[in-house]
Amino acid sequence: MSSPVHDTGAGTPGPPGTPPSLVDYAANEIRRMVLRGTLVPGERITEPQLSQQLGISRPPLREALRLLEREGLLLQQPRRGVTVMPLTLHDVYEIFTLRRDYEELAVALGVPVREPERLQRCRVALQLMERAARAGDEVAWSEHAFEFHTSIVALSGHRRLERAYRSLQLQMELCMTMNRQARVHEDFRGDAARHRRLLDLVEAGDPGAVVAELRVHGDRTFLDGIEVRLGGHTEVSLAWLEQVRAETAHR
Amino acid sequence: MSSPVHDTGAGTPGPPGTPPSLVDYAANEIRRMVLRGTLVPGERITEPQLSQQLGISRPPLREALRLLEREGLLLQQPRRGVTVMPLTLHDVYEIFTLRRDYEELAVALGVPVREPERLQRCRVALQLMERAARAGDEVAWSEHAFEFHTSIVALSGHRRLERAYRSLQLQMELCMTMNRQARVHEDFRGDAARHRRLLDLVEAGDPGAVVAELRVHGDRTFLDGIEVRLGGHTEVSLAWLEQVRAETAHR
DNA sequence: ACGGTGCCTATTGTCTACAGTAGAGCGGTC
DNA sequence: GACCGCTCTACTGTAGACAATAGGCACCGT
Numbered sequence: 001m002s003s004p005v006h007d008t009g010a011g012t013p014g015p016p017g018t019p020p021s022l023v024d025y026a027a028n029e030i031r032r033m034v035l036r037g038t039l040v041p042g043e044r045i046t047e048p049q050l051s052q053q054l055g056i057s058r059p060p061l062r063e064a065l066r067l068l069e070r071e072g073l074l075l076q077q078p079r080r081g082v083t084v085m086p087l088t089l090h091d092v093y094e095i096f097t098l099r100r101d102y103e104e105l106a107v108a109l110g111v112p113v114r115e116p117e118r119l120q121r122c123r124v125a126l127q128l129m130e131r132a133a134r135a136g137d138e139v140a141w142s143e144h145a146f147e148f149h150t151s152i153v154a155l156s157g158h159r160r161l162e163r164a165y166r167s168l169q170l171q172m173e174l175c176m177t178m179n180r181q182a183r184v185h186e187d188f189r190g191d192a193a194r195h196r197r198l199l200d201l202v203e204a205g206d207p208g209a210v211v212a213e214l215r216v217h218g219d220r221t222f223l224d225g226i227e228v229r230l231g232g233h234t235e236v237s238l239a240w241l242e243q244v245r246a247e248t249a250h251r
Numbered sequence: 252m253s254s255p256v257h258d259t260g261a262g263t264p265g266p267p268g269t270p271p272s273l274v275d276y277a278a279n280e281i282r283r284m285v286l287r288g289t290l291v292p293g294e295r296i297t298e299p300q301l302s303q304q305l306g307i308s309r310p311p312l313r314e315a316l317r318l319l320e321r322e323g324l325l326l327q328q329p330r331r332g333v334t335v336m337p338l339t340l341h342d343v344y345e346i347f348t349l350r351r352d353y354e355e356l357a358v359a360l361g362v363p364v365r366e367p368e369r370l371q372r373c374r375v376a377l378q379l380m381e382r383a384a385r386a387g388d389e390v391a392w393s394e395h396a397f398e399f400h401t402s403i404v405a406l407s408g409h410r411r412l413e414r415a416y417r418s419l420q421l422q423m424e425l426c427m428t429m430n431r432q433a434r435v436h437e438d439f440r441g442d443a444a445r446h447r448r449l450l451d452l453v454e455a456g457d458p459g460a461v462v463a464e465l466r467v468h469g470d471r472t473f474l475d476g477i478e479v480r481l482g483g484h485t486e487v488s489l490a491w492l493e494q495v496r497a498e499t500a501h502r
Numbered sequence: 503a504c505g506g507t508g509c510c511t512a513t514t515g516t517c518t519a520c521a522g523t524a525g526a527g528c529g530g531t532c
Numbered sequence: 533g534a535c536c537g538c539t540c541t542a543c544t545g546t547a548g549a550c551a552a553t554a555g556g557c558a559c560c561g562t
Contacts, residue, residue, distance in 0.1 A: 021329065021515070021516095022515075022516070023317070023515090046542085046543065046544090047543075047544070048542090048543070048544095056516085056517090057516065057517045057518075058517085058518095058544090059310050059313075059515090059516065059517075060515080060516065060517095062310075062314060062544090062545090063313060063314050063317050066274070066314050066317060066318060067317060067318075067321060070318060070321050072411065078272065078544090078545095079522095079523065079524065079543090079544060079545080080524075080525095080543095080544085081543075081544070094409050094410060094411045094412070095411070097356070097360060097409065098356075098409075098411055098412060098415075101352065101356045105348070105349075105352045109348060158345050158348070158349075159345060160323070160345045160346070160349055160419075161345070161349060164349075164415060168411075272545070272546095273545075273546070274545090297512085297513065297514090298513075298514070299512090299513075299514095307546080307547090308546060308547045308548070309514095309547085309548090310545090310546065310547075310548095311545080311546065311547095313514095313515090329514090329515095330513090330514060330515085330552095330553060330554065331513095331514085331554080331555095332513070332514070
């Protein structure tokens with residue numbers, strides 16, 4: 001049996017330095033597989049194979065799979081195993097609307113920032129984004145962009161909100177993964193400028209202005225080309241997609 | 252070993268008729284224990300004892316515990332077991348703000364109701380509420396009140412939103428459980444009338460009016476007497492509590 | 503008498519093994 | 533030749549056993 005290397009940090013708990021549990025290890029690893037496209041939506045995942053691949057046994061793997069199902073990345077059908085969650089256009093609608101709502105709630109609750117040290121996290125993330133943009137490292141840029149948005153949400157000091165937001169981000173990444181082929185995303189400069197502007201407004205302390213900027217901000221990135229790939233359309237979703245298109249047209 | 256009777260319905264999945272998995276059984280059972288106060292916050296839960304009590308083995312029990320931890324009802328500390336989540340005033344703040352936000356988002360997305368058959372679920376829940384009110388059955392009333400609010404959220408057709416809302420409701424129930432001693436909740440008539448009014452506004456199709464009603468509506472029930480019982484105060488929470496008090500004073 | 507250290511027990515984390523079921527492939531029958 | 537039923541296999545669901553750790557307790561030293 002190959003030794004599980006325990007390289008990734010623990011999911012949530014545990015004092016630093018302690019080896020993360022195999023459940024966390026498996027959850028992180030499977031997340032990466034899903035988000036990198038190693039596991040394709042619709043493809044059936046069998047526990048024996050995956051447990052052998054990860055070098056762990058089935059019980060901790062099963063716990064990890066349950067968690068990921070709860071996070072919305074996997075789909076578990078009783079007695080029929082798990083598959084990567086196949087996303088419909090309606091799912092994209094749900095993810096997008098929830099994300100916007102979370103961000104706006106966070107701004108409403110947190111934006112005249114009460115504890116200035118929280119801004120530090122935003123600033124650091126933004127700097128890393130800009131550095132990645134200069135280096136042309138798209139992967140790092142994306143990663144830090146997620147962290148930046150999370151840090152904005154975290155300004156609210158709302159742990160549940162931040163947690164829910166992080167979970168949703170994973171599903172956004174899933175959307176982007178599905179679009180990777182079609183994705184031509186290189187406007188680093190413009191994006192970095194928009195994020196910088198966002199942070200400026202936050203520091204200025206005007207929630208309304210931040211929300212307005214967020215509405216325009218909305219990353220169309222993960223929407224481009226998605227409708228050709230997805231089935232399960234509903235009218236509400238299509239109508240909504242048109243609306244989003246219109247709103248973000250003048251970027 | 253007592254046979255697990257599998258009486259409660261499955262958590263989420265599975266075609267009807269199939270016996271729910273032991274994981275779902277355990278999760279439901281533990282939820283009930285927590286929400287009925289059988290398990291007290293801070294009290295340590297040991298897996299062997301609980302597995303014997305439920306008549307199942309530890310692996311499915313552990314999966315259930317992980318799920319409940321994710322739902323925010325339990326707190327898992329590595330190598331130190333699980334306890335019922337102890338709620339601080341800040342947690343109540345988080346739950347309350349999220350709940351309001353979820354409801355308002357659902358109304359914004361769903362209230363000019365597109366698919367009228369969804370209203371049926373609201374009407375049924377409301378009728379059951381009113382019946383329970385007439386019978387003076389507080390437990391049933393509370394249960395159907397939760398279902399009514401869920402059905403309102405479900406008008407949006409937003410599965411993720413509904414799911415998140417249900418999870419949050421459990422934590423609201425936990426709040427109420429902690430307050431049960433101090434709770435004197437008997438204004439069935441007034442509450443029923445308010446819920447009826449809410450549904451009328453929904454059917455009228457005016458999202459703004461519904462949101463306004465919801466703001467006034469806000470169940471103070473689970474807030475009464477909570478601050479005396481809870482530690483971990485932060486300024487934001489106390490300030491917010493005062494605000495809520497003021498807003499809902501004129502009920 | 504008090505503090506430190508080592509052992510010991512109970513509990514968590516993990517693994518291997520067993521039972522039951524769903525799907526696939528094959529053969530039989532109409 | 534096509535359709536239905538059976539068997540057989542592989543996987544999921546569950547159980548019980550093993551390993552490792554943390555907290556408690558007693559004993560020893562000062």
